Amino acid sequence: MKAGVRREEMDCINAKYVSQKISKTRWRPVSAASLQQPEVFATGSWDNEDNKLCVWSVGENAGGIMEEELEGDPQLLCECDHGGDVLDLQFLDQDRLVTASSTGAVTVYKLHPDSQTLSVAHVWDQAHHYQSANAPCTGVACNSPELVSVGEDGRVVLYKADQRGIVRVIENADSSTIHAVTFLRTTEVLTVNSIGQLKLWDFRQQGSEPAQILALTGDRVPLHCVDQHPNQQHIVATGGQDGMLCIWDVRQGNMPFSLMEAHSAEMWEVHFHPTNPDHLFTCSEDGSLLHWETSSGSDAPSFLQGRNSSMMSRSAAAPAGGNQSLISAWLNGDSSKGRLETTHMLPSQTLSVNSLDVLGQDIRFKNVCLKQNGYSLTKGESGC
Structure with missing residues (x-):
């Protein structure tokens, strides 16, 4: 399926030049009860002589920096050295981050907001x-x-952040590289691998056999990324080497419900908007960042207001309990062709967008671009 694609060069794009190649970026989570917008995000680097984990701010807590200096200009709060390339990066909670390293290590870092420092809380070498x-x-x-972590060794490893030991290892989970993992439920995770398979793992079961295997038919195209719908645990999105966006329902069948032509090269990340799940974002080696939206005839959610009206979503924000009429649009297959719009969110470029993250009313993404003064960390905001 090929959705209609619209191009919009956003007015609110700012670049911060840094001296390292950035592989991953993640927003620091904010309290569910808080009305505060996310202001702090982390980045990890790769392919540098000395890789680093960095924490940045676009808010008032950037160590006495004047607010007018912060507008559109992320400021470095703190950083620390990281052994090996940062291959993945996640916030465990507001004060702890977890990294996956090319050395095989999994490390938990403690963020100390008062002193604006990072320290290693625990590492599983x-x-x-x-x-x-x-x-x-x-x-x-x-x-x-x-x-939980996954790796090129085909292992799935379960930990508890406050325990030094490893809780469980599935030694022979896969004979190929596992590229990404996401929790479906407290005891279930979903992995994607280099031969185009999704595997569901239930930690309540013993042994090394997955509870379910889903796969694309035809060529075994490697899958690089996976994300779960925030309201409907059975809906997941994946992207891979062929740039296709796939939507799956893990309750029914072993094949994707929807296949959409997305990018002309590898898709590196896919993310549903956490509070407006009829909006989804993907980024690719081809240098594009795409916003996907299912349409249902309502006004745009607040995080998209202020954009060109022709580009606005016609979907309302899904309530916490989920609105099936909106959510199921991802599973409508061919019938959803007229209800899915795609917007280019970056100007035309050729260098890879390696990572993106979205939280609250903002989209945090970064683009690794070689410039005269280094590499660019790019911030996009809607509604400015």
Whole structure:
């Protein structure tokens, strides 16, 4: 299925030049009861002589920096060295971050907001390994206090953040590289691998067999990313080497419900908007950042207001309990062709967008672009 694509060059794009290649970016979560907009985000680097984990601010808590200096200009709060490339990065909670390293290590960092410093709370060295060498840890997922990691060694490893030992290891979970993982429920995770499979793992079951396997038919195209619908646990989105966006219902069948032509190269990340799940975002090696929206005839949610009216979503924000008429639009298959719009959110470019994150009313994404003064950390905001 090919959705109609519209292009919009956003007026509110700002770039911060940094001296490192950025692989991942994540917003620091805000309290569900708070009306405050997210102001702090973290980045991890890769392919540098010395890789780093950095925490940035676009708010008033940036260490005495004048507010007018912060507008559109992320400020570095703190940083620390990171062993190996940062292959994945997640916030466990407001004060703790978890990284996946190319060395095979999984590390929990403590963020100290008062002193604006980072420290290592715990590290599981060689969590992923071969018989005689380390294996890169390719992905982590958090459901505090539990976290799970996956790697090139085909292992699925379960931890508790406040315990030094490993809770469980599925040694032979996969014979191929596992690229990403997400929690479906407290005891269930979903992984995607390099031969186009999704595997559902239930930690209540013993042994190394998945509870369910889903796969694309035809060529075994590697899947690189996965995200779960925030209201409907059975709906997941994946993206892979062919740039296709796939929507799955893990309750029914073993094939995707929807296949959409998205990017012309590898899709690196896919994310549903956490509070407006009829909106979804993808980024790719082809240099594009796409906003996908299912339409249902209502006004745009607040985080998209202020954009060109022709680009506004016609979907209302889904309530906390989920609105099936909106949510099921992702599973409508061919009938959803007229209800799905796609918007380019960056000007035309050729270099990869490696990572994105979305929280509250803002979209945090970054684009690794080689400039004269280094690499760019790009911030996009709607409604400015």
